[in-house]
Amino acid sequence: VSVTIEDVARRAEVSVATVSRALRQLPNVAPATRARVLAAAYELDYVADPHASRLAGARTTTIGLAVPTLGTWYHATLFAAVERVAAEAGYEVRPYTMSGPGGLERFLLDLPFRKGVDGLVLADAPNGPDELERVAVAGVPLLTLGVWTPSVPSLRIDDVASSRAAVDHLTDLGHRRIAFLGASDDDPMRFEAPIHRRRGYLDALRTVGVAADPRLVVAAGSSIADGAAAATRLFDLPAPPTAIFATTDELAFGVLQAARERRIEVPAQLSVVGFDDHAAAAAMGLTTVRQDVEALGARAAERLLALLAAPPAGVEHEIHPTELIVRRTSARVPPPPTRPAARGPSRPSDRKRLQ
Amino acid sequence: VSVTIEDVARRAEVSVATVSRALRQLPNVAPATRARVLAAAYELDYVADPHASRLAGARTTTIGLAVPTLGTWYHATLFAAVERVAAEAGYEVRPYTMSGPGGLERFLLDLPFRKGVDGLVLADAPNGPDELERVAVAGVPLLTLGVWTPSVPSLRIDDVASSRAAVDHLTDLGHRRIAFLGASDDDPMRFEAPIHRRRGYLDALRTVGVAADPRLVVAAGSSIADGAAAATRLFDLPAPPTAIFATTDELAFGVLQAARERRIEVPAQLSVVGFDDHAAAAAMGLTTVRQDVEALGARAAERLLALLAAPPAGVEHEIHPTELIVRRTSARVPPPPTRPAARGPSRPSDRKRLQ
DNA sequence: CTGAAAGCGCTTACAG
């Protein structure tokens, strides 16, 4: 039904071995022969069957990108970036997602990428030394992004410091009741980033002598709707936060939406800071921690490709910079609601302003 | 280096044929034998080499999703939806993107999905009968989404009517200088949707007796930044529009951002309507045409899977509904700037209000 | 229910 290398060989009047060589730009093919083969292949509309090719021992010229999901702005953007540089090098990129029930387990059990790709960039999941080790041992050249283990080349940002900067910004503005929105510890995906970002959050609070209020540390998912739901719960607290730090911009968008629905003014009554600098963050005026996802993805692809081309000299770990972008969703803490007893010339808001 | 079916056969003390059958849940395997094989495979951490498997004639249990890019919210969401239902059926989904220089041509030339997938859903590109025909002829079961040709089963929304509704909304509000942001005709990707949406736009204008002003029909790309750039050009026109209809929410976000930078009040001075109901649209308060991308993707996967399971009885074309969601970015047209000569008791804005 | 063998379409030593 389909045209094979034999058809091409017959038409070009050479052996299949020669066709194989000619088509893959190997040396050792006379120019005239090569031309004849190329012409025949073109006329027949031939492309090598990738399965046969790979089974016979050739490279796949595809790299894998393992991500929790592709439904998130961060990961979709990552994919696009990886694919862009891979394409320039003649590689395809094949995503492996781990979302869905049992997705992570199945990924770890089957390691579906082995035999399917020449190399793999593993982004954000799975994490934990054991799981990473299992992947590393599968025998395909590996680079991790976000997660990290000493023996595997990696790329990441400093999540702790970045989120610390975000929360420092909030405490500088006088906020003390600051909520944290991130993935929970028992999330099946167990992302590492949210954990580190929470650490940064706690560090920042500690610096100003505030003990974290567990009710303000809430587990959200990753979608905008998740952010809205979490924010709504926060608003219903007896003592709601004056600021919310969300570990992704998408969660922050949800917070903004929920605030609007509740007629809570941002930033007058509530400050919100996100993380990512999502393409829509500027349009929303969101204060956020910028990470250059495009650059991260491109660099990951570059390094993996380099790894494939040459034996790795050693294990390198790269840390990319981030930057706090202050826009219009963060402002000084509002004066606390004046209770009858507190009325008087000594306004609490003045005190705050001194800090 | 890697464990093969032979290793499993040896350990289970059966032939490789039996291993193959047992592992693929075929009948004709004694329960006890099957158990032994499963145990051996488990202990050896065996998974069949997909390439060998496919080469030997088995199905790939993967379906393809061909999209212009995965960098767009619409397509990323589509992918996630397709993957969710595919996973439930035990299928993987493999994306084929056509973005980048020469991407479309290469796709059409190589048809890289053939031999790689059991079926393909083709979303939005390529379009045009000839190109679609070339893909259809490759021999893999096909379903198109967005684009459409009589001989291939398809799924889509009514782009003309949907965008007409959006622009009708604007004309109902008294707008007459309404700009259109979409892909250009000579876009290498030649999406069909923008063309249909422009038709709807023109129809709506014609209904109120307005001739389209070519300067208000602008070719934008697909990103938020593209939308901002296009909007800025529009703002610089001698007679800028009072409303902008963008063919995607992402473009609309860019418009909103550009408006903010120019201190143009939305909706007081400018109305904007998008298309998609992007996850962030609610958070932005964007008036838009909602299409249920999640449902579209899920349905596409379902139908393709059904096609694979049973010989298609006939070619079905499905049209999914859309809905105009009016939020806070659209309002009555502002009164035209009062020129000195026009001052007086007869305010033009009153006239508008009657319409 | 199970096995021996052919074959899927390539690539890669090995000769020449």
Added chain:
DNA sequence: CTGAAAGCGCTTACAG
């Protein structure tokens, strides 16, 4: 520079 042949790891008739 080119070809004949083995082999990659499976699946599928074909026998039994």
